[in-house]
Amino acid sequence: MSNSKRFLDDFVKLEMYLKKYLNNPKVGFVQMVHMAAKTQATIKRHSNDLIEFAQLRNAIVHNRIGEDEAIAEPHDRVVELMDRIVDQVTEPKRVRHFCKDKPVYYAAPHDNLATVLLHQQKHNYSVVPIYDGQQYVGMLHYRLYQRLLERYAYKNLKLDEMLVEDVLEFYEKDDRVMFFSENTELDIIVDRIMQLSEKGRTVIAIVVSRSGHLNDVPVGIITMADLPRIIRELE
Numbered sequence: 001m002s003n004s005k006r007f008l009d010d011f012v013k014l015e016m017y018l019k020k021y022l023n024n025p026k027v028g029f030v031q032m033v034h035m036a037a038k039t040q041a042t043i044k045r046h047s048n049d050l051i052e053f054a055q056l057r058n059a060i061v062h063n064r065i066g067e068d069e070a071i072a073e074p075h076d077r078v079v080e081l082m083d084r085i086v087d088q089v090t091e092p093k094r095v096r097h098f099c100k101d102k103p104v105y106y107a108a109p110h111d112n113l114a115t116v117l118l119h120q121q122k123h124n125y126s127v128v129p130i131y132d133g134q135q136y137v138g139m140l141h142y143r144l145y146q147r148l149l150e151r152y153a154y155k156n157l158k159l160d161e162m163l164v165e166d167v168l169e170f171y172e173k174d175d176r177v178m179f180f181s182e183n184t185e186l187d188i189i190v191d192r193i194m195q196l197s198e199k200g201r202t203v204i205a206i207v208v209s210r211s212g213h214l215n216d217v218p219v220g221i222i223t224m225a226d227l228p229r230i231i232r233e234l235e
Contacts, residue, residue: 003073004060010082011057014050017089018043029054041187042088045234046081053082084235088187093233095189095208096182099220106131106218107140109165116140116164126223127205129177130164135215138168139177141204176203181212182219186230193227 018032019025021040025032030051037044056074106129107116120128120140128140147170149157176196180189193203208220222230 003079006079007074007082008060010086013086041191044191046085049081092185092187095180095184095186098186098230098233099208102220104218104221107164108132109137111164113162113164113167114159127221129207129218130168134217138171139204140167143175144170176201178203178206179212179214180206180208182208182210186234190230
């Protein structure tokens with residue numbers, strides 16, 4: 001199949017997707033891209049490319065040499081990108097695909113802090129969610145430990161006598177944790193993180209559960225260290 005045929009086939013698929021997603025608006029492709037970009041993360045991320053692709057599509061369709069022959073063939077890179085965009089909007093990668101086979105370690109408020117720290121160090125966990133039964137109560141992370149050390153100034157700090165809940169007292173409102181369902185699209189995760197980053201805000205971790213509810217048992221944990229890998233998954 002020629003590049004122009006592949007490109008036009010993908011363009012039609014994407015156009016049909018946008019019409020369905022936007023409930024069949026009476027506007028053109030470019031307008032639909034602008035509308036969908038407000039709520040659809042993949043379309044938002046590729047909006048500039050899609051607007052350029054609309055111009056390319058018009059050039060191909062309106063400048064045919066013959067019935068089945070285009071005046072020019074799109075570059076391989078263009079066709080491959082269009083393929084990926086169509087795949088991402090029609091069969092989006094979801095959080096559960098990223099978190100599969102990654103066991104979640106979480107602790108309880110009355111657990112011994114030294115024991116939890118040793119487990120963190122052994123498995124290189126940067127964060128540990130804390131649950132009292134099924135109720136989420138906080139997240140252990142390096143900022144909490146830093147505040148703990150600053151409070152005690154490294155003196156009389158007996159970790160083996162402390163409980164997890166003792167560290168949670170140092171929690172602050174800017175220690176932002178987000179909760180998502182395992183069915184959430186990966187593109188939405190990236191978009192939310194980027195939105196916060198643009199406002200100068202950071203996310204300690206993202207807790208993934210089956211429902212996305214605050215008090216649902218976690219099935220996955222995503223930290224900022226995972227972001228480059230997630231972006232690679234979407235490329």
